[in-house]
Amino acid sequence: MTFSAKPLLLVSAISLASLPLSWAEDTDTHLNNDPINETETVADAPEITVIATDDEPDTDTEAGHEKGKITVEFSIDEGETDSDDDDDVKVTIKKNGRELSQEETDAELEQWEQEIMETLDGAFRGTPRKGIFALQQDRDGGFAELGFGLKYSDGLTMMREGYEGLEFTTEFNIGIQLAGLFYEYFSASDNRGLFGYNFYNSDWVGLDLIVGKEHYDFADDKEDKLLLPIEVRHGDWTGGLRSTVYLGPLVVQGQVRREISDYHNGYTASLQTGTNIQIKNLNIHGLVGASYQSEEVMDYYYGVTAAEASSNFAAYDPGEDIRYNAEIGASYPMSKNWILRGQVNYTQYSDDLVNSPFWDGDNTEHLSSRIMLLLVM
DSSP states (O other), X not given: OEEEEOOBOOOOOOOTTTOOOOOOSOOSSSOOSSOOOXXXXXXXXXXXXEEXXXXXXXXXXXXXXXXXXXXXXXXXXXXXXXXXXXXXXXXXXXXXXXXXXXXXXXXXXXHXXXXXXXXXXXXXXXXXXXXXXXXXXXXXXEEEEEEEEEEEESSOXXXXXXXXXXXXXXXXXXXXXXXXXXXXXXXXXXXXXXXXXXXXXOSSEEEEEEEEEOSOOXXXXXXXXXXXXXXXXXXXXXXXXXXXXXXXXXXXXXXXEXXXXXXXXXXXXXXXXXXXXXXXXXXXXXXXXXXXXXXXXXXXXXXXXXXXOOSSSOOBOOOOEEEEEEEEEEEEESSSSEEEEEEEEEEEOOHHHHTSTTBSSSOXXXXXXXXXXXXXX
């Protein structure tokens, strides 16, 4: 019987943050952005024909002489008895009809292995990345992820909004850009929906005009009697400038935003840097950064006026806030459409924030972790 096969590439392309559908324009330097189909083959790999016979192979067969093919022939000499113990199996490898020496056989196998590994590496290095890791040439395009999993936190945050311990959680991430206009949303971060325009790009820097919401409404649930004397803190819209700098494998991103919804007239800023490493199908990323909130922002969301003060909430006038954060995570493709992702986040809050009467607990350090199974759409 004869079998003809080529080395199959069984891998799903993922991105950093990430693992997404993409339509990047730059297709000359990497594979097609669609997840690799299991029936696709490594480019230019030699076709292999396996021939098994019960005696000496017929070297005049069409398979043995077809130009451009490698033929693997197995011949079995059953010996002089009916016992399988004295059966002799001979393996012959031929290329273009000529039998290869052991050294040539080893060289062919090494070449196949190298071609497969280069294809795997190219699939990941060429896959567009999202968020802070998105390269300039990858920006026009899109991705979407929907996931569910478990999350653990060792501390609380804002009153009535915090969490502690283990809980079931869902996650939704999306990013779309067309002709420079984009929208981003990452439910696992402080990005509560961001509209923008990518107006400048070079090989090492990108500049965006951005508008989005930074804080949620607070004290708007008046069925909570404890919050009856507290005026509603409305979610704010802010606008500003974001810059992303690419320094080899390192990405640095900073932004400055000012409130435009006329609630507090404050401003915020942030700076973060990160990188990712690809180890076969495993993608590992790391981020460190800091963020700033002006006194106007802090006073509006975390301060308590004299008119609001009570036995439950003492009057409080906070100062500026600077917090620090770090994140490390890993993503692994379970299949073409499903990705397993885990990450650990650490945040160090300022005393001005933690001392607010609206804050739950007095711990300035906050650690959380999550493991998610995400569907790539």
